[in-house]
Amino acid sequence: MARAASIPGMSRRVGVVQFPGSCDERDAVHALRLVGGEPELLWHADADLRGVDAVVVPGGFTYGDYLRAGALARFAPIMGAVAQFAAEGGPVLGICNGFQVLCEARLLPGALTENATLRFVHREVRVRIEAATPWSGDLAPGATLQVPIKHGEGRYVHPDPDGLAAAGQVWLRYDDANPNGSVADIAGVTSAAGNVAGLMPHPEHAVDPVLGGTDGRALLAAASPAATHA
Amino acid sequence: MTSTDYPEGSGAPAPAPRVPAPAPQPDALATELGLTGEEYERIVATCGRTPSTAELGTYSVMWSEHCSYKTSKIHLRRLPTQGPQVLVGPGENAGVVDVGDGLAVAFKIESHNHPSFVEPVQGAATGVGGIIRDILTMGARPIALLDPLRFGEADDPVSRRVADGVVRGIGRYGNAIGVPTVGGEVDADPCYAGNPLVNVLCVGVVDREGIQYAKAERVGDVAVLIGQRTGRDGIGGASVLSSATFEDADDEAGQAKRPNVQVGDPFAGKLLIEACLELYQRRLVSGIQDMGAAGIACSTAEMASAAGLGMRVDLDRVPLREPSMESWEILCSESQERMLALVHPDRLEEVLATCRRWGVDATPIGEVTDGDRLVFTRGGEVVHDAPAASIAHEGPTYDRPREPWAHPHAHESPDADEPAPADPIADWLALLDHPRASDPTPIAEQYDSAVGSSTVAGPGGDAAVLRLPAADGTPGVTLRGVAVATDGNGRRCALDPAEGARQVVAEAARNVACTGARPLASTNNLNFGDPTRPPVMEAFARTIDGLGEACRALDTPITGGNVSFYNATGGTDIHPTPVVGVLGAIDDVTAAVPAAFQRADDAIVLLGAPTLPGLAGSLWLWHVRGRLAGALPAIDLAVEAALQRLLVDLAGDGLLASAHDVTDGGLAVTLVESAVHGGLGADLTPEPGLAPHQWLFSESPSRAVASVAPGDLEAVREAAAAAGVACTDLGAVATAPRLRVTGLGDLDLGEAQRRRQRGVARLLGEPAPADAPTETAAPTEAPAPAQPDAPA
Numbered sequence A: 001m002a003r004a005a006s007i008p009g010m011s012r013r014v015g016v017v018q019f020p021g022s023c024d025e026r027d028a029v030h031a032l033r034l035v036g037g038e039p040e041l042l043w044h045a046d047a048d049l050r051g052v053d054a055v056v057v058p059g060g061f062t063y064g065d066y067l068r069a070g071a072l073a074r075f076a077p078i079m080g081a082v083a084q085f086a087a088e089g090g091p092v093l094g095i096c097n098g099f100q101v102l103c104e105a106r107l108l109p110g111a112l113t114e115n116a117t118l119r120f121v122h123r124e125v126r127v128r129i130e131a132a133t134p135w136s137g138d139l140a141p142g143a144t145l146q147v148p149i150k151h152g153e154g155r156y157v158h159p160d161p162d163g164l165a166a167a168g169q170v171w172l173r174y175d176d177a178n179p180n181g182s183v184a185d186i187a188g189v190t191s192a193a194g195n196v197a198g199l200m201p202h203p204e205h206a207v208d209p210v211l212g213g214t215d216g217r218a219l220l221a222a223a224s225p226a227a228t229h230a
Numbered sequence B: 001m002t003s004t005d006y007p008e009g010s011g012a013p014a015p016a017p018r019v020p021a022p023a024p025q026p027d028a029l030a031t032e033l034g035l036t037g038e039e040y041e042r043i044v045a046t047c048g049r050t051p052s053t054a055e056l057g058t059y060s061v062m063w064s065e066h067c068s069y070k071t072s073k074i075h076l077r078r079l080p081t082q083g084p085q086v087l088v089g090p091g092e093n094a095g096v097v098d099v100g101d102g103l104a105v106a107f108k109i110e111s112h113n114h115p116s117f118v119e120p121v122q123g124a125a126t127g128v129g130g131i132i133r134d135i136l137t138m139g140a141r142p143i144a145l146l147d148p149l150r151f152g153e154a155d156d157p158v159s160r161r162v163a164d165g166v167v168r169g170i171g172r173y174g175n176a177i178g179v180p181t182v183g184g185e186v187d188a189d190p191c192y193a194g195n196p197l198v199n200v201l202c203v204g205v206v207d208r209e210g211i212q213y214a215k216a217e218r219v220g221d222v223a224v225l226i227g228q229r230t231g232r233d234g235i236g237g238a239s240v241l242s243s244a245t246f247e248d249a250d251d252e253a254g255q256a257k258r259p260n261v262q263v264g265d266p267f268a269g270k271l272l273i274e275a276c277l278e279l280y281q282r283r284l285v286s287g288i289q290d291m292g293a294a295g296i297a298c299s300t301a302e303m304a305s306a307a308g309l310g311m312r313v314d315l316d317r318v319p320l321r322e323p324s325m326e327s328w329e330i331l332c333s334e335s336q337e338r339m340l341a342l343v344h345p346d347r348l349e350e351v352l353a354t355c356r357r358w359g360v361d362a363t364p365i366g367e368v369t370d371g372d373r374l375v376f377t378r379g380g381e382v383v384h385d386a387p388a389a390s391i392a393h394e395g396p397t398y399d400r401p402r403e404p405w406a407h408p409h410a411h412e413s414p415d416a417d418e419p420a421p422a423d424p425i426a427d428w429l430a431l432l433d434h435p436r437a438s439d440p441t442p443i444a445e446q447y448d449s450a451v452g453s454s455t456v457a458g459p460g461g462d463a464a465v466l467r468l469p470a471a472d473g474t475p476g477v478t479l480r481g482v483a484v485a486t487d488g489n490g491r492r493c494a495l496d497p498a499e500g501a502r503q504v505v506a507e508a509a510r511n512v513a514c515t516g517a518r519p520l521a522s523t524n525n526l527n528f529g530d531p532t533r534p535p536v537m538e539a540f541a542r543t544i545d546g547l548g549e550a551c552r553a554l555d556t557p558i559t560g561g562n563v564s565f566y567n568a569t570g571g572t573d574i575h576p577t578p579v580v581g582v583l584g585a586i587d588d589v590t591a592a593v594p595a596a597f598q599r600a601d602d603a604i605v606l607l608g609a610p611t612l613p614g615l616a617g618s619l620w621l622w623h624v625r626g627r628l629a630g631a632l633p634a635i636d637l638a639v640e641a642a643l644q645r646l647l648v649d650l651a652g653d654g655l656l657a658s659a660h661d662v663t664d665g666g667l668a669v670t671l672v673e674s675a676v677h678g679g680l681g682a683d684l685t686p687e688p689g690l691a692p693h694q695w696l697f698s699e700s701p702s703r704a705v706a707s708v709a710p711g712d713l714e715a716v717r718e719a720a721a722a723a724g725v726a727c728t729d730l731g732a733v734a735t736a737p738r739l740r741v742t743g744l745g746d747l748d749l750g751e752a753q754r755r756r757q758r759g760v761a762r763l764l765g766e767p768a769p770a771d772a773p774t775e776t777a778a779p780t781e782a783p784a785p786a787q788p789d790a791p792a
Helices: A025-034 A077-087 A097-104 A161-166 A215-219 B026-032 B037-047 B053-062 B113-118 B120-137 B157-177 B237-241 B252-256 B266-281 B295-307 B327-332 B345-357 B388-392 B424-431 B490-495 B497-514 B534-553 B619-624 B637-652 B666-678 B692-697 B710-723 B749-763
Strands: A013-018 A038-043 A054-057 A092-095 A111-113 A121-129 A144-151 A155-157 A170-174 A186-190 A196-199 B086-088 B095-100 B103-111 B141-151 B181-188 B197-207 B222-227 B287-290 B310-314 B338-343 B362-369 B373-378 B381-387 B455-457 B464-467 B481-487 B518-527 B558-564 B577-586 B603-608 B658-661 B681-684 B703-708 B727-734 B738-741 B745-748
Touching: A013 A025, A025 A038, A025 A215, A054 A077, A054 A097, A077 A092, A092 A097, A097 A111, A097 A196, A121 A186, A144 A215, A155 A186, A161 A170, A161 A186, A170 A196, B026 B037, B026 B053, B037 B053, B037 B381, B053 B295, B053 B327, B053 B381, B053 B388, B095 B518, B095 B558, B095 B577, B103 B120, B103 B481, B103 B518, B103 B577, B113 B120, B113 B157, B113 B197, B120 B141, B120 B157, B120 B197, B120 B266, B120 B287, B120 B338, B141 B157, B141 B266, B141 B464, B141 B481, B141 B577, B157 B181, B157 B197, B157 B266, B157 B749, B181 B464, B181 B481, B181 B749, B197 B481, B197 B518, B197 B577, B222 B266, B222 B345, B266 B338, B266 B345, B287 B295, B295 B310, B295 B327, B295 B338, B295 B362, B295 B373, B295 B388, B327 B373, B327 B381, B338 B345, B345 B362, B373 B388, B381 B388, B424 B619, B424 B666, B424 B692, B424 B745, B424 B749, B481 B497, B490 B497, B490 B577, B497 B518, B497 B534, B497 B577, B497 B637, B497 B658, B497 B703, B518 B534, B534 B577, B534 B637, B603 B637, B603 B710, B619 B666, B619 B692, B637 B658, B637 B703, B637 B710, B658 B666, B666 B681, B666 B692, B666 B703, B666 B738, B666 B749, B703 B710, B710 B727, B738 B749, B745 B749
Parallel strands: A013 A038, A013 A054, A054 A092, A092 A196, B103 B558, B141 B181, B310 B373, B518 B558, B681 B738
Antiparallel strands: A111 A155, A121 A144, A121 A170, A170 A186, A186 A196, B086 B095, B095 B103, B103 B197, B141 B197, B222 B338, B222 B362, B287 B338, B310 B362, B373 B381, B455 B464, B464 B481, B481 B577, B518 B577, B603 B703, B603 B727, B658 B703, B681 B727, B738 B745
16 A cells, blocks of 8 residues: 655655645744755645655645635645545645644544634643654654644544544544643544544644754654655 | 736826816815815815815825824934934835845834724734735735733723733734734733724844835836725724724724724735735835725825826726725725735736736736826726825824823822832732733733744743744744844833833833844834823823934834824823834844743842832832822933843853843842743842832833853853943842742742733633633533544
């Protein structure tokens, strides 16, 4: 199922999808470069991933988040190519709004709704690794990381969070306090095959020591030169 | 539309033969639009005939206080605006300063006070959008926002509703448009209950060579309207809302003004930013102006007038939301997220294609013409034909009458006559739940302060510190940065407008210097009451004097700003409230100095002037004793300048572990903030010669608290002595979470932090964290999901 695996040690080309209303695409590019990847922006209207080794759908407010967060972006031409890439086992990561887009596109289970507080919230949170994905590399379950969240619609909902966990698809949980009312403290999930992952926290905003912590690097492992496809 | 609609080099199309039809009942209409009889006569004389309805509309908004600065102009001329660091001063959409390496920074502050009272969420949101477009108009990528906010007090339900709505509005727009909100300030005072102050400062980065100007260049250039369709929202916002007082708080008249508030769409704003930046980068525009107050009328008149040229616009081409709009409504609409670009006909197709790619509407609506006339046509008829300069730059100016501003309690001596507290520690705690002294987290958490990957120090410090991205927005390319702070203090300015203004400038610049950045330039938002009341005008004039003196002494010329008059409700004026933003430059952001204590056993010193009796106008006197009184201790601007230079030098030499400015609440607040943010405590000894409460709560000027590694203390003392700045030992950083003050007692920092968390939370109508249940909210049920799982 896996696409041609990159050679360990080779720089990995990572496509960052830019939609109208994407806000954190430059941040993602900056972060992916810091972890040793070779990032490039992919335009929403092109149905072509240009042969990248991994795809990141970044944060922001695609199409203004009108209707529902992520609801319109799923119809963009590039999403067909992303779905195809995901089906072939390619690593895909949705961050914040990107997570919302991937849920709306049904590449990830569940949905994201308005925070229980009904307010946007930006703060540092601690998350706990619960399962393996190409994006968290060899981080063992139980490891915790400090990363920021910043969202108004980050309350994860799913009818069967226990079943999801049993299937190994709960990737991250809020470790100390649940900031948005997410069911079962879920902060990130994966597809059944594990190659598609989404999370509300922003690993790309925890990579640069000049700006703060660097725990987020561990959640971008699929972009680093050592990575191979799962 | 294609370029063939505007044949190259043809100049103006043949003018339509008729002059505009005179407005029916022109003088009654003029009065309704807020024009005085004299102003109306002047319009008649300029036009040489009875003006049309469209012309009256244009003149009335462009000659409004908000657009023309007719009352403030003669005073603003006294402000210093020059300096080698200033690339663009007042007059353009924003000031631009040189920060080195070929990069320049645009910054300006604006207000959206009146709309934010009428409709808090949209009023604040469009205020953010408006200042972002001012920065964008200069060719700069907007990279940061700061929001100085002032509301009535938390026990007033209207003020809580306004405060909550304003914060939501700023977040809703700023977060979604992808510009981080990195700082600001909040204050509460009954004088703002009917007139909240919502000021917004935006910072942008631009290549020195890429600065854009709102000026026509060539006859024959096509005027392209970029962005949203034009609707009936915000018609007369500038003249109706911002250039008159409210009769009563939240009354029917206020409600009736709600349609005058514009409605913002951050998604459209985001696309407009990206589209315009691409147009600049490809050098496709020869002039650009945003459409804020007075919309098409303002942008066309200003660009034509600045070049001494004319412009001709066909209003039939303007895309409308409501086709029934009258010509004057189209001209005066303040629909948001619109820009007017001037484009050479050869580049028109490329401009339209670029905008199409970003999903932004772009429509050629007219062209630059020879001569000086601003001509608008509709349905083949000329509806407006007047000299552009008479509208944009030759409006009336007033030297309004002044009478002394005398605060009834300004001559009292609270240092002598206010009884000392029996328990200064209890007063210390009581001080901390004023929003001014409180933890701003409940506001700051609602803003994205991280997007753009430039925020080295965000909300909560003395100044925000930003690592500059490249002009194309790429982060992480340099360690060069800027620090930005805003400050205002209406209560102190009410006691003494000139001295208050000097101290506000000093504080904002000192905040910047505390981070290690060298203050470069300033911007100000002058929030005042009704200028037709002579004492208000006098306070304004004295404020200008104070601002000018301080900006000269501290070498922070004023590169732009905003005046907001008529902040008066029910006959009561707000305190004179100049809000000053200062921008500084720092070569290496990794050397920026935090406000928080860093290590136990570091020495704590007071740099600058020693603490002097200074309870006049202090937060303690106001918040704990309910009294606004006293003569402010005068600032010595030479001492202030020396202190700021010393702070920058010490930071550059890596000698400061922390530095934090002393102002609102005095040392009592400064020490708590440095300790709480650092998760540390301190052992302190008061300066001699002062009563304990004076030492804690005095707001005497030109002071900063620094912590210094023991091994660096001697070097700091020597540098201070060489700079002629006092360096007073206060004690040392300690691990225990308390401030232990010799002869006074202990302040428990856990208790202090619980107090700090109340002020701003209450203002937003939130339960204070200490009063809230400890368990975090967990949902009791989950709505049906979109889909249980996905094909993989």
